[in-house]
Amino acid sequence: MEIPYAVHPRQDTGLYNAKLGIWLFLASEVMLFGGLFSSYIILRIGAATGDWVHGLLNIPIGTFNTAVLITSSVTVVLSWSALKVGNFAKYRVLQAITILCALGFLGIKSFEYREKFLHYEVWKKDGTRLLGHIEHNGAHPMFWNTQTLQQMKLDSIKLLPDPEHYRMNAKEMAHARKEARGHAHEPVTIKTDEIQRLSAFVPGHSTYFAIYFTLTALHALHVLAGAIVIAYIWGPGAKLWKTDPERYINRVEVSGLFWHFVDLVWIFLFPVLYLL
Amino acid sequence: MSHDAHEVSKHVRIYFIVGFALLIGTILTVAMNYLHFDSMALTVFIALLIATVKGFLVAGYFMHLMSEKKMIYGILGATAFFFAGMMYLTIHARDDMPHGSSHTGSIRTLEVPAKTASH
Numbered sequence: 001m002e003i004p005y006a007v008h009p010r011q012d013t014g015l016y017n018a019k020l021g022i023w024l025f026l027a028s029e030v031m032l033f034g035g036l037f038s039s040y041i042i043l044r045i046g047a048a049t050g051d052w053v054h055g056l057l058n059i060p061i062g063t064f065n066t067a068v069l070i071t072s073s074v075t076v077v078l079s080w081s082a083l084k085v086g087n088f089a090k091y092r093v094l095q096a097i098t099i100l101c102a103l104g105f106l107g108i109k110s111f112e113y114r115e116k117f118l119h120y121e122v123w124k125k126d127g128t129r130l131l132g133h134i135e136h137n138g139a140h141p142m143f144w145n146t147q148t149l150q151q152m153k154l155d156s157i158k159l160l161p162d163p164e165h166y167r168m169n170a171k172e173m174a175h176a177r178k179e180a181r182g183h184a185h186e187p188v189t190i191k192t193d194e195i196q197r198l199s200a201f202v203p204g205h206s207t208y209f210a211i212y213f214t215l216t217a218l219h220a221l222h223v224l225a226g227a228i229v230i231a232y233i234w235g236p237g238a239k240l241w242k243t244d245p246e247r248y249i250n251r252v253e254v255s256g257l258f259w260h261f262v263d264l265v266w267i268f269l270f271p272v273l274y275l276l
Numbered sequence: 277m278s279h280d281a282h283e284v285s286k287h288v289r290i291y292f293i294v295g296f297a298l299l300i301g302t303i304l305t306v307a308m309n310y311l312h313f314d315s316m317a318l319t320v321f322i323a324l325l326i327a328t329v330k331g332f333l334v335a336g337y338f339m340h341l342m343s344e345k346k347m348i349y350g351i352l353g354a355t356a357f358f359f360a361g362m363m364y365l366t367i368h369a370r371d372d373m374p375h376g377s378s379h380t381g382s383i384r385t386l387e388v389p390a391k392t393a394s395h
């Protein structure tokens with residue numbers, strides 16, 4: 001028996017099965033990301049003054065990545081339009097751009113993650129707190145923490161300190177960066193027994209980085225999943241265009257709806273995580 | 277499908293305009309960040325206002341919610357209701373924070389644990 005309304009819409013709802021399905025799925029996704037957003041709000045308003053990490057993400061790169069995702073949303077909707085008028089070749093080109101944008105977004109995000117894993121905060125026993133990069137044997141190590149110092153039996157570490165700290169407000173941070181511009185980082189040597197805690201910018205560093213990595217990694221998984229689906233429809237799944245074009249267009253529309261949702265989530269994540 | 281081929285090709289221009297508006301919105305959000313308003317509340321309000329407008333553009337035009345079927349609006353209405361409920365509970369819980377929830381992670385020290393005092 002053939003499944004009804006797989007291609008043509010039901011008369012009473014005006015929807016075919018997959019379209020109803022994707023909207024129900026997106027509704028559940030709204031609740032998933034909404035729950036995490038509300039967690040963010042709880043954590044943000046509960047943070048003691050000066051404890052909330054801010055101003056440490058790379059805004060130009062984040063802005064560029066936002067533009068990449070917006071561009072991909074435009075190419076997705078244009079590719080669907082191209083199919084609606086029967087222009088398969090144009091659809092192919094536009095969705096190829098979408099897939100490249102998705103890969104670009106993930107590549108840039110990986111670069112940002114790497115930058116965070118190389119960046120450290122040192123809590124000294126005298127109460128001083130420093131941010132910066134560790135230099136060890138001519139390289140910048142990742143993922144070190146207090147236990148690493150014990151395991152490696154290091155007497156001291158060499159830190160290339162940042163001019164600013166997130167305990168400053170936004171104006172003070174901008175001023176500190178401006179003042180330090182053009183000056184080379186002078187490395188400081190910190191004795192291990194002066195260190196109370198050492199952490200890279202990983203989820204364990206602070207509440208902020210815990211929620212930052214949770215939200216952005218979950219979003220990146222959605223980007224990856226969306227890109228895989230779009231690439232499948234674009235590549236091996238494109239045979240359907242010859243046998244059942246209407247069904248193929250429906251698939252492109254449904255995958256496009258998911259992709260726009262992923263873009264929509266990022267539109268809110270970007271200001272909340274990078275700018276506030 | 278709610279759009280026929282002729283209607284779709286008419287909409288292509290709108291998609292470009294919306295895409296451009298989204299890019300402008302992104303630039304505005306970032307520019308606002310460099311202005312450093314004294315009031316944090318104002319900064320949050322403006323940033324979320326721009327994000328909401330951008331969200332409406334994506335949902336309204338790219339996801340075609342401007343001209344969708346009633347059932348989709350019904351699903352989204354129910355989602356909005358439960359989402360608002362969840363946010364209300366979040367705000368309601370503001371004065372009921374678990375003790376010690378405002379911290380910057382667990383603190384590990386290099387110190388050898390102090391010996392237990394002998395009796």
